Each structure stands twice: as C-alpha cells, then as structure tokens.
Amino acid sequence: MASKRGLALLAVVTGVVVIAAVMSKREHGPAPDQLTGPYLPELLGQANEIERVVIRTATGRVTLQRADGAWLINEKGGYPAATERVRELVLGLARLQRVEAKTSNPVLYEKLGLRDVTENGARSTLVQLLGADDASLATIVLGNRKTSPIDPGKVQLYVRIPGDAQTWLVEGALPAARETLDWIDRRLLDLTPNQIHSVEVRHPDGEVLRVVRATPDATDLMLADLEPDEEVESAFVVNDVVNSLARLNLDDVRRLEQPDLSAGVRSEVRVETFGGLRVEATVARLEDETVVSLNAVAGAPHAGTEGMEKTDVDAGKQDAAEHARRLNRRWDGWLFVIGDDQLGDVLVRRSDLLRSKQELSDHAAKAGLEETR
Numbered sequence: 001m002a003s004k005r006g007l008a009l010l011a012v013v014t015g016v017v018v019i020a021a022v023m024s025k026r027e028h029g030p031a032p033d034q035l036t037g038p039y040l041p042e043l044l045g046q047a048n049e050i051e052r053v054v055i056r057t058a059t060g061r062v063t064l065q066r067a068d069g070a071w072l073i074n075e076k077g078g079y080p081a082a083t084e085r086v087r088e089l090v091l092g093l094a095r096l097q098r099v100e101a102k103t104s105n106p107v108l109y110e111k112l113g114l115r116d117v118t119e120n121g122a123r124s125t126l127v128q129l130l131g132a133d134d135a136s137l138a139t140i141v142l143g144n145r146k147t148s149p150i151d152p153g154k155v156q157l158y159v160r161i162p163g164d165a166q167t168w169l170v171e172g173a174l175p176a177a178r179e180t181l182d183w184i185d186r187r188l189l190d191l192t193p194n195q196i197h198s199v200e201v202r203h204p205d206g207e208v209l210r211v212v213r214a215t216p217d218a219t220d221l222m223l224a225d226l227e228p229d230e231e232v233e234s235a236f237v238v239n240d241v242v243n244s245l246a247r248l249n250l251d252d253v254r255r256l257e258q259p260d261l262s263a264g265v266r267s268e269v270r271v272e273t274f275g276g277l278r279v280e281a282t283v284a285r286l287e288d289e290t291v292v293s294l295n296a297v298a299g300a301p302h303a304g305t306e307g308m309e310k311t312d313v314d315a316g317k318q319d320a321a322e323h324a325r326r327l328n329r330r331w332d333g334w335l336f337v338i339g340d341d342q343l344g345d346v347l348v349r350r351s352d353l354l355r356s357k358q359e360l361s362d363h364a365a366k367a368g369l370e371e372t373r
Contacts, residue, residue: 036098039140039159039170043129044094046137053086054128055178056117062180075180077255080330082185085175092174093127093140099156104165112158113143114167125178126162143167145176181252188248188292188336190327195273196242197302198224201347202268209350211241216274223353231355238353244345245271252337256293261286267347276301276320279327283343290343291335296324 038044053064063074064081071081102112109115115122125142143158148171155174160167177183194216201209210224220235221242232238261284271279278297283290298321 035101038094039096039098039168040093040138043138044091046129046131047090047094049131050090050129050137051132052130052134053089054126054130056126056128057124057178058117058120058122060179062178062183064183073180073183076184076253079184079253079334081183085177085183088173088175089127089177090129092172093129093138096159096170096172096174099169099171102158102167102169104167106165109143109160109167112167114141114158114160116162117141142174145174184250184253186249186251188250188294188338189246189271189279190323191246191271191273191277191279193239193242193246195275196246196271197274198272199242199245199346200270201241202270203347203349204265204267207349209241209348209353211238213242223350232353233355241346241348241353244342245269248338248342248346250336251339254291254335254337256333256335261291261293269346272299272302273320274302275323277323283338283347289337290340292338293335294327294331296327296331298324 051066055062064086065072065074071083071086072078073081113123115124117124117126127140129138131137139162141160141162145155145157148154148156154171156169156171158167159170198210198212211221212224213221221238223232223238261282265285267283269281269283276299278299280295282293
C-alpha cells in the first residue's frame with residue numbers, strides 16, 4: 001500500500017514539475033525552433049501589396065502613400081518620397097533575422113528603447129505596413145540600434161510586436177529615417193559639377209556674375225568678361241560657385257500656391273549643362289526664409305561635346321529633353337526652402353572672386369622687386 005501511495009505521489013509531483021516547466025518556457029521565452037530565422041517571415045511575400053507606410057514616434061508621424069507607382073509624403077502635401085529609401089525600409093524589415101530572444105518584462109522596455117510611442121519621452125519608432133483598405137500587413141516597434149559586430153554593413157536593433165511582450169535582438173539592413181525630411185531626396189539639382197557648362201547669377205541690383213567651364217574635362221572654371229585690370233583671387237573661389245550649387249540640399253518644401261515672389265528680394269540663377277539642359281531658378285526672401293522655384297528647359301548641346309556619345313555630361317546618360325521632363329515632374333508646383341548659409345556660397349558677386357586693388361598693387365610691387373634682383 002505504502003509503495004502504491006508513493007508511486008502515486010511521485011506521479012503527481014512529476015506532473016506538477018512538467019506543468020511548471022511548460023509554464024516556465026511560456027513565461028521565459030520562445031520555443032527553441034523559434035530562436036532563428038526571419039523575424040517577420042510573411043512580409044517578404046507581401047511587399048508588393050503595401051499601399052501605405054505609417055511611421056510614428058513620440059514627437060510626430062510620417063505617412064508614405066503609394067500612388068501610380070511612386071511614393072508620396074502626406075505630411076508634405078504629397079511631395080515625392082525617396083523611393084529607394086522606402087524600398088530599403090520594406091525589404092529591410094522583411095529580411096530582419098532573429099539573433100537572440102530578450103526580455104518579456106515591460107518594465108525593462110525603456111532600457112531597450114521599446115516603450116510605446118504614445119508614452120512621453122519614448123525613444124521607440126512604430127512602423128505600420130498597410131495594404132488595400134488599410135489591411136494591416138505588419139506592425140513592429142523598433143528600439144535601440146547599433147552596428148552589427150559581424151557585418152559592419154548591417155545593424156542590430158531591439159524589436160517587439162505590439163501586443164506581444166517578448167522582445168528580440170535582430171539584425172539586418174535598415175535605414176534610420178524617423179522624421180519627415182528623412183524620407184525626401186534633399187539634393188536639389190540632379191547634376192554634378194563637371195556636367196555644368198556655365199552659371200549666371202543676376203543680383204537684385206542688376207549685377208551679373210557668370211562663370212564658365214570651357215570643356216567637360218576642364219579642371220577649372222573661368223570668370224567671364226574679365227577686364228584687363230582684373231584678376232581672380234584663385235581658381236578655387238571660382239570653382240566653388242559651381243561646386244556649392246551642385247551640392248545644394250533643401251531644408252523643406254512648400255506648396256507653390258501662387259505666392260508673389262516679386263514681393264521679396266529676388267535673385268535669378270541660370271545653369272546650363274554641356275548636354276543642353278538649362279535650369280532657371282528664382283531665389284526670393286519671403287518673411288523669415290529663403291525659397292527657390294525651379295524650372296528646367298531643354299536646349300542644344302554646347303560646344304565641347306561634338307562627337308561625344310551619351311556620357312556623364314549628358315545628365316545621367318539621358319538626353320536634355322528627357323532630363324528636363326524628369327526634373328520638372330519633381331519641381332512643378334513646389335517651392336524649396338534653402339538655408340542662407342548654403343545660398344551664400346552661390347549668390348556671390350564679382351568682387352568676392354577678384355583680388356582687391358590693394359592686393360593687385362602689392363602683387364605688382366612684389367613682381368617689380370623680383371625683376372630688379
């Protein structure tokens with residue numbers, strides 16, 4: 001009898017232990033077969049179904065909407081998003097790989113940067129991928145990130161799914177974009193310095209500055225209409241006009257709703273490429289910001305390109321007409337806010353590029369002294 005009671009008691013104890021082990025596994029992490037592989041395994045097959053991407057942080061929201069094969073930013077009035085960056089986000093999320101299961105205790109979310117974005121001071125990013133009729137395809141909370149110790153081209157970051165307490169360390173290639181402007185291609189001109197044949201700057205008082213590159217392979221530009229008694233300070237200051245123009249980045253975009261640009265102090269800039277593209281820009285100071293309106297026009301190639309087939313000077317190996325259409329699709333209906341610190345390097349005057357009379361006098365005196373030795 002005692003033996004039977006002992007066996008029964010042992011069976012009960014064993015059952016309790018088994019149940020406790022199962023419960024412990026549920027409470028302390030996923031099953032072993034869930035420790036590796038894609039974090040969002042179904043997303044890759046749904047990538048083409050995504051119609052809207054919503055990115056939320058504690059300080060704001062960005063909505064990327066697909067329309068006619070392009071991605072637009074709702075919070076910027078439908079301005080085009082950087083398509084490649086959206087693609088990097090979607091594919092990056094779909095290809096995230098599990099590295100290690102982490103805590104399932106919400107008290108520790110703050111340490112991982114995974115608090116809910118609705119909480120004040122949260123450092124997390126909530127990404128929602130939506131299909132037709134706003135059907136949810138995936139939702140993920142992104143937390144702290146660091147460079148992968150295995151592959152410097154990737155990052156490791158903490159993630160979780162809303163409604164699931166389990167957090168994970170995952171690895172993949174994922175853009176860090178969070179704010180609205182992070183999703184805009186901020187480069188204003190789709191041109192490189194060597195593509196530019198000439199730049200003309202017309203100031204509000206009528207003064208005109210024009211710099212010219214003789215041929216596509218010429219190292220330096222020249223100041224046009226140089227008088228006999230004038231001398232440029234250096235080739236660097238002349239080249240910097242074009243170099244600064246080519247690297248202009250917009251700070252913001254505004255809908256062009258028929259503002260009176262003539263009400264502000266205006267400058268006109270005209271850029272001509274060797275391939276025949278002409279860009280016309282109006283720069284105006286409106287209230288507390290400087291805005292630029294842009295228009296592209298196709299023309300004939302300039303001298304210096306005869307006999308050349310499509311090359312880098314032809315604006316991305318496209319003819320001038322096609323390039324102009326592409327630029328105008330992005331520019332039409334928009335004003336671009338540009339920082340004065342950037343424009344100051346473009347809207348220069350002739351006197352900014354020339355040696356002063358005192359410098360010329362000193363130079364002449366020094367040259368004369370050298371001749372007498």
